[in-house]
Amino acid sequence: MNEKMKKRLSAxxxxxxxxxxxxxxxxxxxxxILLSFKSDAEMFTTTFIFNPTLSNYExxxxxxxxxxxxLDSIIVAGGAVxxxxxxxxPAAYALARYDxxxxxxxxxxxxxxxxxxxxxxxxxxxxxxxxxGLYDTYFxxxxxxxxxxxPLLIWVVRGYFEDISVEIEHAAQVDGYSWYHIxxxxxxxxxxxxxxxxxxxxxxxxWNSFTFPLMLAGTNVEPVxxxxxxxxxxxxxxxxxxxxxxxxxxxxxxxxALCIQxxxxxxxxxxxxxx
Amino acid sequence: MAKIELINVTKKFGKITALEDISLHIKDKxxxxxxxxxxxxxxTILNNIAGIQIPDEGVxxxxxxxxxxxxxxxxxxxxxxxNYALYPHxxxxxxxxxxxxxxxxxxxxxxxxxKVQEIAAMMSIDHLLERLPSQLSNGQRQxxxxxxxxxxxxxxxxxxxxxxxxxxxxxxxxxxxxxxMQAKFASTSIYVTHDFMEAMSLGDRIAIINKGxxxxxxxxxxxxxxxxxxxxxxxxxxxxxxxxxxxxxKDEETYSVTLTQCNKTYELPKEDNVYEKLAAVSGxxxxxxxxxxxxxxxxxPKKGYVKGTVFSYESIGNKAVLMVKVGSSLxxxxxxxxxxxKLDSDVYIDFHISHIMFFEAETTEYICRYNEAGILALVxxxxxxx
Amino acid sequence: MQKKDNxxxxxxxxxxxxxPYLIVAPALIITIGIMVPFIMAIYYSLTSYSxxxxxxxxxxxxxxxxxxxxxxxxHAVWVTVRYAVFSTGIAMLLGLGIAMLLGxxxxxxxxxxxxxxxFPLMVAPVIGxxxxxxxxxxxxxxxxxxxxxxxxxxxxxAASTSxxxxxxxxxxxxxxxxxxxxxxxAGIQSLPKSPFEAAKIDGGSAWFNFKNLTLPxxxxxxxxxxxxxxxxxxxxxxxxxxxTKGGPGDTLMNLSLTAxxxxxxxxxxxxxxxxxxxxxxxxxxxxKQIVKRQRAAQRLAAGKDEE
Numbered sequence: 001m002n003e004k005m006k007k008r009l010s011a012x013x014x015x016x017x018x019x020x021x022x023x024x025x026x027x028x029x030x031x032x033i034l035l036s037f038k039s040d041a042e043m044f045t046t047t048f049i050f051n052p053t054l055s056n057y058e059x060x061x062x063x064x065x066x067x068x069x070x071l072d073s074i075i076v077a078g079g080a081v082x083x084x085x086x087x088x089x090p091a092a093y094a095l096a097r098y099d100x101x102x103x104x105x106x107x108x109x110x111x112x113x114x115x116x117x118x119x120x121x122x123x124x125x126x127x128x129x130x131x132x133g134l135y136d137t138y139f140x141x142x143x144x145x146x147x148x149x150x151p152l153l154i155w156v157v158r159g160y161f162e163d164i165s166v167e168i169e170h171a172a173q174v175d176g177y178s179w180y181h182i183x184x185x186x187x188x189x190x191x192x193x194x195x196x197x198x199x200x201x202x203x204x205x206x207w208n209s210f211t212f213p214l215m216l217a218g219t220n221v222e223p224v225x226x227x228x229x230x231x232x233x234x235x236x237x238x239x240x241x242x243x244x245x246x247x248x249x250x251x252x253x254x255x256x257a258l259c260i261q262x263x264x265x266x267x268x269x270x271x272x273x274x275x
Numbered sequence: 276m277a278k279i280e281l282i283n284v285t286k287k288f289g290k291i292t293a294l295e296d297i298s299l300h301i302k303d304k305x306x307x308x309x310x311x312x313x314x315x316x317x318x319t320i321l322n323n324i325a326g327i328q329i330p331d332e333g334v335x336x337x338x339x340x341x342x343x344x345x346x347x348x349x350x351x352x353x354x355x356x357x358n359y360a361l362y363p364h365x366x367x368x369x370x371x372x373x374x375x376x377x378x379x380x381x382x383x384x385x386x387x388x389x390k391v392q393e394i395a396a397m398m399s400i401d402h403l404l405e406r407l408p409s410q411l412s413n414g415q416r417q418x419x420x421x422x423x424x425x426x427x428x429x430x431x432x433x434x435x436x437x438x439x440x441x442x443x444x445x446x447x448x449x450x451x452x453x454x455x456m457q458a459k460f461a462s463t464s465i466y467v468t469h470d471f472m473e474a475m476s477l478g479d480r481i482a483i484i485n486k487g488x489x490x491x492x493x494x495x496x497x498x499x500x501x502x503x504x505x506x507x508x509x510x511x512x513x514x515x516x517x518x519x520x521x522x523x524x525k526d527e528e529t530y531s532v533t534l535t536q537c538n539k540t541y542e543l544p545k546e547d548n549v550y551e552k553l554a555a556v557s558g559x560x561x562x563x564x565x566x567x568x569x570x571x572x573x574x575x576p577k578k579g580y581v582k583g584t585v586f587s588y589e590s591i592g593n594k595a596v597l598m599v600k601v602g603s604s605l606x607x608x609x610x611x612x613x614x615x616x617k618l619d620s621d622v623y624i625d626f627h628i629s630h631i632m633f634f635e636a637e638t639t640e641y642i643c644r645y646n647e648a649g650i651l652a653l654v655x656x657x658x659x660x661x
Numbered sequence: 662m663q664k665k666d667n668x669x670x671x672x673x674x675x676x677x678x679x680x681p682y683l684i685v686a687p688a689l690i691i692t693i694g695i696m697v698p699f700i701m702a703i704y705y706s707l708t709s710y711s712x713x714x715x716x717x718x719x720x721x722x723x724x725x726x727x728x729x730x731x732x733x734x735x736h737a738v739w740v741t742v743r744y745a746v747f748s749t750g751i752a753m754l755l756g757l758g759i760a761m762l763l764g765x766x767x768x769x770x771x772x773x774x775x776x777x778x779x780f781p782l783m784v785a786p787v788i789g790x791x792x793x794x795x796x797x798x799x800x801x802x803x804x805x806x807x808x809x810x811x812x813x814x815x816x817x818x819a820a821s822t823s824x825x826x827x828x829x830x831x832x833x834x835x836x837x838x839x840x841x842x843x844x845x846x847a848g849i850q851s852l853p854k855s856p857f858e859a860a861k862i863d864g865g866s867a868w869f870n871f872k873n874l875t876l877p878x879x880x881x882x883x884x885x886x887x888x889x890x891x892x893x894x895x896x897x898x899x900x901x902x903x904x905t906k907g908g909p910g911d912t913l914m915n916l917s918l919t920a921x922x923x924x925x926x927x928x929x930x931x932x933x934x935x936x937x938x939x940x941x942x943x944x945x946x947x948x949k950q951i952v953k954r955q956r957a958a959q960r961l962a963a964g965k966d967e968e
Contacts, residue, residue, distance in 0.1 A: 014762050015770060021759050022774055028835065031803050032792045043801050083691070091688035098681035106685060113692055114950055116699070117896035119917045123924050124698035125703060146691050154688060167360035173347040173356045175423075176379030179680070181954045189364045205719050208785030210899035215568045215925070225787045229903060239801050246791045253783040262777065265847040268840060272885045275846050331671055343670040 002183030029250075035243035043239050051109035056240035066245065069227035073249075074224055075138055077206035078211070080145030081153075081199050088153040089195065092134040093183060095154065095163035097169070107158075111270070118211040121147065124214055136220040144212045152270060156201075159271035160194035161187065200256045207253055224249040276432040277338035278303045279324060284333035286319055293319040294330070295487045301431075301465060306457050308478030309467045310510070316487040318357070321433045324465065337430050345590045348379045352435040353424035358440075359416045360425075361408040368404040371395065371422045380427065397456075409415040411534060414445045425598045432464040438471070438473065450476060471511050475499070479658075482627065483507050494658060500650045505562065505639040508632070514567045514596045514607045518634065521563040523556060532563055534626075536602030537581040541628050544645070552643035560636040569630040570608040572597060573623045581622035587615040599624055703830070706934035717931070728935040730872065733919065735913075743826060743900075745894040748833035752890055753883070755834065758840025761871075763842070764849035775846070782839040789836045790846040790903035794819075819905050822912045829913055832900055837893070841886045848882030849875075878962050884955035891951070892944055916940040 035043075037052040060066045094100075095107050125144065126135070134140030165186060183268045188195075210225045215227070228245045257264070265273050279301040293316045293512065301307045309317045322328040323335055323563075326347035334341050342350050354376070361370050371391045375382045395401040398418040408416055415438055424432055438446045438453075450473055457477065464604040468474055474481050475495040483490040483498065491503035496512075508516045520535040530553055532538040543549065573580060583601035591613040597610040597620040599622055606624065610616075633642040668909055705723055708717045728734050758779075781789065794804050797818045808816055819828045856874050865873075898917040901907060907914040907922065914922070916936050924933030 003552030011766070014766055015768075018759065018762050018766070018771065018774060021755075022778070025469075025778055025839070027803075028789075028792045028796050029780060030782070031796055034793055035801070044677050047806055048805065075675050080578065087687040087691055092685045094681040094684040098684075101679045102676070106689065110688070110692060112945075113696070115892045115944060116696075117917060117937055117940055117944065119896065119898060119920050120702060120941050121695065121698055123920065123930065123933060123937065124702040125695070126925075127697055127705075127930070128701070144695060147695055150688060150692055165358065165360065167356045167358055168362060170325070170347070171356060171360035171362075171423075172373075173327065174325055174352060175374040176348045177846055178346075178348060178378070181378070181706070186362060204783055208783075208787075210785065210787045210903075214902075215921075221856070225899075228788060228791055239798070241796060241797060242791060246788045246795070250784040250788050253785070254780055254920075257783040258776070265781065265843055269844055269847075269885050269889075273844055274851075283676055328672060329673055333668060341670065 022177060032243050032246050036224065036238055037242050038243075040238060040240055052152065054142050056238070060241050061236070061246040061248070064110050064241075066224075066227070069222050069224045070248070072138075072221050073207055073225070076141045076145060076221065077203050077209075079142040081203045083142060084146060084149040084153045084202060085195070085199055087160040088150050089157055089188075090183070092154045092157035093161055093187065096158045097166075107155075110151050114270070115148050116147070117181045118147075122211060122215045128205040129216055135216060138221055140253070141213060141217055141221055141223075143217055144216060145206045145209065148205050148212075152202045152267065153198050155270040156198040157191065157195055157269050160191040160198075161267065164190055194263060194266070196222070197260040198258050198267055201264070201267035204253045204256055221232045277600070278305075279307075279431055279465065280334075280336040281320070281323070282334045282336065283328075283332060284320075284330040285334065286316075286323060286328065286330050293321070293487050293540065297333070297484075297487070297489055299482060299489065299492070304461050304463055306464045306466065306477060306479045307382075308481040309465060310471065310473045310474040310478075310481050311484035311490075312469060312510075317367045317484055318435055319353065319470075319487075320484075321435050321465065321467060321518055324431070325352050325354050325433055338612065348377070349433075351380075351430045352433055353427045353429040353431075355420045355424050355435065355437045357436045359408075359420040359658065361416060361419055363408055366405050366407060367395075367400065367411070367419050370408070374423060374427050390426050391422075393602050394425045397425070400421045413440050414449075417441060417449070430463065430618045432462055434464065434466045436467050436469065437491070438468070438470070443637045446473075451475060456587055471513065472563055483510065494654050496650065496657070497654050501644065501647060502632075502641055504641055505564070505634050506532060508564060508634070508641070512566060515607070516564050516566050516632075517563050517570065517604075517606045519606070522569065522634070523553060523559045523561045525554065525559075532561065532631075534563060534581075536604040537583075538602070539581050541626065543631075544629065546645055548647055549643050549645060556635070558636075561642075562634040562636050562639065564634060565606075565626055565630065565633040567596070567607045567609050569627040571625050571627070572599065572608055572610065576621075576623055578627070582623045583622055583624055585616055585618055585620050585622050587618065588614070597622075610626075667722075695753045695879065702934050702938065703932055706938055708931045724931050725935045727934060733914075734939075735937065736911060737914055737919040739896060740826075740911075740913060741829045741917075741940070744830065744833075744897065744913070744915055745891060747826070747830045748837070748886065748894045748897075751830065751840045751892045752834045752841050753887060755843055756838050756886065757883070760842045760845035760849060761875075763846055769844055778842060779839050781836050782843075784836065786832075786836050786897075787900045787903045790900050791829075794830050794904070799892070822907060822909055825905060825912045829901055829904055833894060833897065834899070834903065837890060841890065844882055844886045845879060848879045852878050877958075880958035881955055881962055884951055884958055888948060888955065888965060892948060895927075895944055895947075898942060 017150075036056055038046070038050050039053045039055055042050045091110075094101060121144070121238070129135040129140050134143070168186065169182055172186050177185070207223075208225060209223070213221065213223045213226045217223075226244070228242075228249055260267065279299070281299045282296045283298055284294055285292065297316075297320065299320075307321060319328065323330050324337075326342065326345060326349075329343055334637045335343055337350060337352075362373065365373065367601055368391055371394065372387045374540070375390065391404070392401060395404060396465055398421060400415060400422065403411065403415060403419075408419070411419065417440070421437060424434075438449050441449060451505050454477055466473075466477060478495060480492060481498055482492045483503070485506060491498055491507055493501075498507060502511065505518055508518070519537075521535040522535060524531045524533065524540070529545065529564055530543045530550060531540050532543060543553075559576050576582070581601055583599040583606070585601040586598040586605055587596075588598075588610070589596045593612060595610045595612040595614065597608050599606045599608065601624070608624070629645050632644045634640060635642060702907075707722065707915040708719050708724075758918050765773060796804050797816075799805050799815050803818065808814070819825050822905050847957070852875070856878075857870065860870050860874060896917050897915065898921070901913045901915065901918055902921075905913055914937070920933045920936040920940075923936065
């Protein structure tokens, strides 16, 4: 009986500890959603019981510029990932399959971009962008965002290429296909799930970027991360609207995260850990 | 179909030399086997012929053309890979059709349909055409891989241990089918294996390879009866050949050999070829070898037989291997199965001296055996027939 | 003559040799293009460049000396180090603990938790800060109401110098702990079963198992998590900026924020760069060390003694 009770107690404690963490991790998000439905009138007087309203959503989505910010985020993050995929996937292939001098040097160089402090790049870039007219432009941000999306894409996709047995490429060569045929028709279909996951993860990180748009963009291009801060800074703080801005801004990332469940570990660790 | 030649080919991978100065001449329409232990360099040879790798030194020729700088796609070879290398995202039909759809060998869809159906029926996989490789068993995948190669008419078929991952029963079955196909297709084929039964039964000629070097090239019989050295002798034959120390006595008229561990001296029958070769041996240390079928045993004492003890008795289906300990040697011989044998009991053995093989004690190279002339004549006749 | 022909035959054709370089080229051009500023940063840090003044001149190491001897700089270093050590340390420990629990239990609750625990990580740190401000806010925050029950009113959180660091670290841990959990959990799930089964037969305690079996085999994973977290928290900008812009006063002014203020707010561009170049140097050195250890741990875990 003692053994069994010990086991039960231990299970209860373990689950309890996890429950505490779950509350810590998820309650803030729950609170955010809750507040988004609370009107200004009831904001200070009620806690959990109140009359839910859509007035905050109306205010933010339809009566303010929020939709524009959302679109800006889509353009910049989407554009960045697109460029990274187009240039990065072939590069990942070359790094995975070919053996050439400086291969590991180049690979490491690309990886090191991830660890470079953003401010370090931003300060001089601020000047340069102003000079060449890229300040506050979509193109300018998309280019900078490469520092976020390219290393991730290349390193993760490289891993997926390496997972494919080399013999399949040899078989295709012997069958009479040239290297770009093999790349497009045989390899790409095989890495498609991994590639999509890597692209979505890169999109999430690009979407979440704050430093770059803060300093390299102004009024023309305003992704949601920068715009959200506006709601904090205003004189009369509409907490409900802040909550709406936060919720809607976080939504795409959370949805995508659910889609790439299987490949999450690989993507987050840049291919170092295979889930 | 064409002849294939490798001339002084060397291939290194970093510090490791995979192939060292290899030269091979494979005749047109020949079924040539590359045989050797794992890591010997057999797959490297295939890769160099196919064009997947380029030799560091030496030349690869297909037909009479040097193809070193030619892509695999342009060499017109078909290859069956050890792990099949099927395209995971394509159906069996599309896998087999793939070579016929490439820019190099393009054919129209009607031809493709006909050809794939034909080969699929031959391989008994025509009911699997819509499936994906992941839905097939190993044996089925192997047939698809083979089928993918057979839809073409290449210069040469390269096969890298295609039967390696099949269970014994399937392997035997496929071996028979391959032999039938080989006769039917009459194509140049280079077949890699580390199974000597496949090598013997399928190959017109066999090349023994070890550690990147070619040890011996010849027909199965040549290699079995007159191996280049002990290494080759031990590779070919199941159960393994028995090699024991001996002392050679070269008297005026007759030579004899004392089998050291057996403590018995046998007179060597006079044959010019044998005596000539033995005369050239310096010193008196020598290795004598007997195939298991050339040793007889008896559980009752017999005149002239050597006494030993039973070490083990392994029944393997329709026969058994009896291992007898004499002195410090372990000798293998064949016995019928179903016997009641007590370990460590006494047993008496004798040797068929006329089937003895001699190897140098130092270098383990082959010296001679009886009736070499007869064997060579037989080999020539068999080769002529083929 | 014969030999020369032969030599040509054994060299990989030029078009094949050059192919990988051509394929990698676009990616390199794009990213190198962005790194040009880095080179310029080094140059400008040696000048008196400022947005206010129309001209600038080369002043050598004056900026560097000014910065390295200023109390502002060393305060920033101190803040950076504290923030990084606390947030990384807590995230690692908490993450390891939660991952061990998740790896140990298997019921419906844990199955769901494994999926949803990633949400804080997916939320932009900026948004995460906003979310927490909604929680901690003295007027509408739920935490406030919760603390009220215990008689604590108007807890200053980010507004006070004594609790600002605590608040920032808490938010950082909230966002990034899932990263550690996911990584370590993957590591745990890929551990070979046989050593543990053998230990069970040999009768070791849970702590013994953890210390001598689990931990060493998890080391490669842990190093990766450590690398990513440490590098990121050393240069964290978004969370602190969104929380207090570096305040109250200069409590949370780490190197990144100080560089930003000096460069933009005070427009002393040349002066700002040494802060951030110093940070970059440190990050590089630390990263190399961690990577070296990670490689060694990986070899050990794979059962090889030497490379």
